[in-house]
Amino acid sequence: MSSRGGTNGSRATRLPWRELREAAKRRAPPPLLGKILYLEKLTVSFDGFKALNGLTLYVDPGELRCIIGPNGAGKTTMMDVITGKTRPDEGSAWFGQDIDLLSLSEPEIAQAGIGRKFQKPSVFEFLSVFENLELALADDKSFWRTLVARLTPAHRERIAEVLKVIGLMKEQRVLAGGLSHGQKQWLEIGMLLMQQPELLLVDEPVAGMTPQETERTAELLLSLAGKHTVVVVEHDMDFVRSIASQVTVLHEGRVLAEGDMDRVQNDPQVIEVYLGA
Amino acid sequence: MTPVAGLLRSPFEDRASLAFLALLAVVAIAVPVLNLSVPPSSAFHLSTYALTLIGKYLCYAMLALAVDLIWGFCGILSLGHAAFFALGGYAMGMYLMRQIGTRGVYGHPVLPDFMVFLNWTDLPWFWYGFDRLWFAMLMVAIVPGVLAYVFGWLAFRSRVTGVYLSIMTQALSYALMLAFFRNDMGFGGNNGFTDFKDILGFDLQEDATRSVLLVITTLSLAASYCGCRAIVNSRAGRVIRAIRDAESRTRFLGYRVESYKLWVFVFSAVVAGVAGALYVPQVGIINPSEFEPINSIEVVIWVAVGGRGTLFGAAAGAALVNYAKTYFTAALPEVWLYALGAIFVGVTLFLPRGLAGLLPAASRRQ
Numbered sequence: 001m002s003s004r005g006g007t008n009g010s011r012a013t014r015l016p017w018r019e020l021r022e023a024a025k026r027r028a029p030p031p032l033l034g035k036i037l038y039l040e041k042l043t044v045s046f047d048g049f050k051a052l053n054g055l056t057l058y059v060d061p062g063e064l065r066c067i068i069g070p071n072g073a074g075k076t077t078m079m080d081v082i083t084g085k086t087r088p089d090e091g092s093a094w095f096g097q098d099i100d101l102l103s104l105s106e107p108e109i110a111q112a113g114i115g116r117k118f119q120k121p122s123v124f125e126f127l128s129v130f131e132n133l134e135l136a137l138a139d140d141k142s143f144w145r146t147l148v149a150r151l152t153p154a155h156r157e158r159i160a161e162v163l164k165v166i167g168l169m170k171e172q173r174v175l176a177g178g179l180s181h182g183q184k185q186w187l188e189i190g191m192l193l194m195q196q197p198e199l200l201l202v203d204e205p206v207a208g209m210t211p212q213e214t215e216r217t218a219e220l221l222l223s224l225a226g227k228h229t230v231v232v233v234e235h236d237m238d239f240v241r242s243i244a245s246q247v248t249v250l251h252e253g254r255v256l257a258e259g260d261m262d263r264v265q266n267d268p269q270v271i272e273v274y275l276g277a
Numbered sequence: 278m279t280p281v282a283g284l285l286r287s288p289f290e291d292r293a294s295l296a297f298l299a300l301l302a303v304v305a306i307a308v309p310v311l312n313l314s315v316p317p318s319s320a321f322h323l324s325t326y327a328l329t330l331i332g333k334y335l336c337y338a339m340l341a342l343a344v345d346l347i348w349g350f351c352g353i354l355s356l357g358h359a360a361f362f363a364l365g366g367y368a369m370g371m372y373l374m375r376q377i378g379t380r381g382v383y384g385h386p387v388l389p390d391f392m393v394f395l396n397w398t399d400l401p402w403f404w405y406g407f408d409r410l411w412f413a414m415l416m417v418a419i420v421p422g423v424l425a426y427v428f429g430w431l432a433f434r435s436r437v438t439g440v441y442l443s444i445m446t447q448a449l450s451y452a453l454m455l456a457f458f459r460n461d462m463g464f465g466g467n468n469g470f471t472d473f474k475d476i477l478g479f480d481l482q483e484d485a486t487r488s489v490l491l492v493i494t495t496l497s498l499a500a501s502y503c504g505c506r507a508i509v510n511s512r513a514g515r516v517i518r519a520i521r522d523a524e525s526r527t528r529f530l531g532y533r534v535e536s537y538k539l540w541v542f543v544f545s546a547v548v549a550g551v552a553g554a555l556y557v558p559q560v561g562i563i564n565p566s567e568f569e570p571i572n573s574i575e576v577v578i579w580v581a582v583g584g585r586g587t588l589f590g591a592a593a594g595a596a597l598v599n600y601a602k603t604y605f606t607a608a609l610p611e612v613w614l615y616a617l618g619a620i621f622v623g624v625t626l627f628l629p630r631g632l633a634g635l636l637p638a639a640s641r642r643q
Contacts, residue, residue, distance in 0.1 A: 110531035143540050
């Protein structure tokens, strides 16, 4: 904010500078600078039911943010808006300072640097683990280019790296449909890594995982934060406690509370919503 | 560190491809030889009727390849591919009609008989150029390709999928059939085109001409197979399989799903059009019944019987089902449609991967 205070002091400077500055301000409608994701006053209604109701949320770069909330709180709808699957009735969504998410299609958003992992593990079952990662590779994705695309040594190296991170090196030739549930979840996270997105949206990564698998997933997500920004939607409170520094609680399409886990858990409103007091 | 494997290429598929292409080579050599060089008195002589029949099956096999590419690999159940086949056939038919020249019943040097019969005095503009084979061949590819492009652009962009898309392709085929039935369309109405004389000056009734047509058809089938296989084995091929299995997931990986579907659809329509163009000079007739919706559905049955998503299976399915059709419609004509239905139900219930699924390694991969 203070950076904008300088406008007064620079009256003396010549006009073009002021114009440029004004233009820059117009291009960056959100009031806060330096965030990676700006969601403001998002409203989505399905047949009168408001899945999102004036949701406002900011995410810092490199942050690992957990979003929790009871069923129907709007968590998945929020992900849908960010990734372009659902268009909001009102509000704005910006990725960084200059990418208006509401004006882009799903593939454009993906190529801009937002990757998404779905609630239900969705990998390509009739392709091998290796091929799943290959398709996720950050590369030219037009039809005519993929028709003649060959894997470069750098690509292979990258795939090998990710295979190692997700622990599926031995299974690389297996059809993804034959993997266990936990392995599919990891493969999907691996596909996210191949995309090298700035922002990862991860929907319920540990649903249906064994405690050991959950622990490894927590480690994996923690190792990603910093390099990437990670937004995790999760129901498993222990898991959330183990990874998140910042937690946002959604309820009825709005942000109910925000802060660290302890503060959120002791918030009377949150207790009321979760425990139905 | 374990080395990273290359892409998963199934050796089975490579072997099957080789076997399929070898079989086509045998057909291309043996069939003309048995027809032309073996005297009719010999037991090994192949009749011209049989030769034409084989040529017809090869055209159907090409059509089946086109449908398998779009349905088996991209998951788009097109029930309108007979329309692209027929359009290619009509383009070829127009060339053959103009080759008749003064040998028609009315002996008009330019106008085909049906136009003279309708008291037309001038050749409609869209018949210009069809007196040249190269132009007709260009149209054989362009007309189905452009129609597929426009239709696909509208349908895929609006994200019409599944059964709704299938119904639209049926409607497209049906609409074209009604249009081609009209006399004033300028395509011979319900009689269509027939009574062809020659192609590039070679008599279509000659065994040698028919043999050459069969060889060209075999080569076209082999080329289409290699083209489809190349697409399927490329990264684009893996993307279209990804679209088939999880369309929205593919979108979130950054792929423009519509554009992939569109280009595969266009390619598939062009292959179907070429198949139709090769079909017409061999069977000697093209009329609006080729657009009938049931034809497109039959193609889907060939593919399902042979093995969806295998290419060679689809081609074999087309030949086998049509052989059965030839047999039944001669021996027990009233039974054929029941037999076709039974084959389809039987394959769906007991051989979900089609006949190709009976081969030992095919089940490993789709």
